[in-house]
Amino acid sequence: MSVDRRITPATDRIALDSLRGILERPQYTAGTPMRVAVPLADLMNMPNGRRDRQVNFGADVTVIDESDDWCFVQTALDGYCGWLLAAALTAERPAITHRVIAPATHVYPAADLKQHQLHALSIGARLAVTGTEGGFAALATGGFVPVQHIHDTPQTDPVLVAESLLGTPYLWGGNSDWGIDCSGLVQAALTACAMPCPGDSDLQRDCFPEVSEIQRGDLLFWPGHVAMAISADVMIHATAWKMAVIREPIKDAIARIDAAGDGPFLGIRRPCHPR
Template identity: 60%
Template sequence: MSDRRTTPATDRIALSRLRGEVDRPEYTEGETARVVVPLAELLAGIDGARDRQLNFGADVTVIERRDGWAFVQAARDGYCGWMAEGDLTVEMPEITHRIAVPAAHIYPEPHMKSRETGWLSLNARLSVAETREGFARLTSGDWVPLQAVSGSFADDPVMAAESLLGTPYLWGGNSRNGIDCSGLVQAALHACGMACPGDADLQEAAFAPVDEIRRGDLLFWPGHVAIACGDGQMVHATAWAMRVIHEDIDSAIARIDAAGYGPFTGARRPGGVSLSL
C-alpha cells in the first residue's frame, strides 16, 4: 500500500508519472508554485490535522485545487498534503539566499526601528533583489536584516539544531515558532544542504545504520529522533520537556524505555542527496 504522505494523488487526480501505478479518474503534470507566507500548514486533509509545515519560499507541485485548497507535493522532501490556496504564488523568481538564523523579522523599509510586518524562520528561501543599509530587499518588496541571510549552506547540522534550543515543541512543527523531533532534524540537515524526509520513520528508512555513534548521527526510537552532539549528549525536540533540549544519550534511552515508548532502535548517519538553495 502506498504511503499517503509521499504519494502525489488525491481521490480525484494523480501526477502523470503514477499512471499505471495509481488508479485515478484524472492525471496531471502538476503546476509549480511557491509558498508566499512565512509559514504554511501542510494538512492531512482539507482543513484537517497538521502533518507538517512549509517555510516561506518552499517550492511545491500543485496536483489539485479545490474550494480554496491546494493538494501539493513539496519539492525538497516529497511530502504531500493540503494547504490553503492563498498561501501559494506561481511567481518563481530565482532563489539567491536563505534565512541562516533561527528567525528574522520582515520590515517594510530598511530600518530596524520601522514596525515589523512579519517574521521568517530558519531555512526560509529568499529572492534578494538588492542590498542597502544593512538590509536585503526581497523581490516581494519586504526587507530583512543582512545579518540573517546567507547565500550558502552551513556545515554543521549539530550547530544548526542547537541554534533552535528552547524552541517550543509543536507536533508537525517546522519553524522557530514551534518544532517537533523530525522537524528539528530536517531543519538541521536542510540548513547544511542535506536532503532529509519529513517524519522520523521516513528519516530512519532513508539513512544507513551505524554501530558507533559520532557527532551528527541520528538516534532513533519508535516515533522519535534526536541528533548526537558528541560527548554522550544529544539535542532533540521532545514533548517530555515541550521544547528543544540537550539530554544525555544514555539517560534518554533509559527514560524513554521506562516510559514504555519503546526501545532505542539505533543510530543512522545522514548523507546522500545535496540540495540547492
C-alpha cells in the same frame, strides 16, 4: 497497491503524471508549480484536517488537486504531500538566492530597523534577494531583511544549526522557530547544510544507513522519535517530555524512554553529506 499518502502525489481523483501505469486514478496531471507566499503554512492531511507538517516561506510546491479553498500539493524540499490553503500560494517564483540561517528574522518595509516589521520569517525560509541597502537585503517579494540573518551558501554543521534552536517550543508537526517537533528539528538542521532529509522520523530512519558507533551528527531513533547526537554521549532533540528543544545525555534518554514504555531504542543512522 499500498501507498503512503504522505509521499504519494495523488488524491482519490487525480495523480501526478509520474504515477501513470503505477497508480490508477481517473485523471492525471503535470501539476502546477507554485510557491509558499506566507511566513509559514500548515500542511494538512485533508482540507480542514490535522496538521502533518509545515512549509516555510519560499518553499516550492506542485499543485496536484484543488478543493474549495484548499490545494493538494507535493513539496519540492522532501516530496511530502498534503493540503495547503490556496491563499498561502503564489505563482510568482523569482530565482531563490538566499536562505534564512538565523532561528528567525523580521521583514521590514524599508532598510530601517526602527520601522515597524511587516512579518517574521523562520529558519529555512527561501528568499529572492535583489540587492542590499544599509545592512539590509531587499527582497523581490517586497520588504527588507537584515543581512546578518541570511546566507547564499549552505551551512556546514547540522549540530550547530540544531543547537541554534535550543529552547524552541515543541509543536507536533512544527517546522519553525515558533514551534518544532523532533523530525522537524532534524530536517531543519540537515537541509540547512544541503543534506536531503524526509519530513517524518520513520521516513528519516528508512532513508539513512545504519551504523554501530555514535558520532557527532548521527541520528538516534525510537518508535516515533528522533534525536541528533552532539557527541557520543549527548544528544539534542525536540521532545514533548519538556515541550521544548533540549540537550540530554544519551544514556539517560534511552533509560527514560524505556521506562516510559516508549522504547525500544531503534539504533543509529548516519545522514549522508552531499558529494
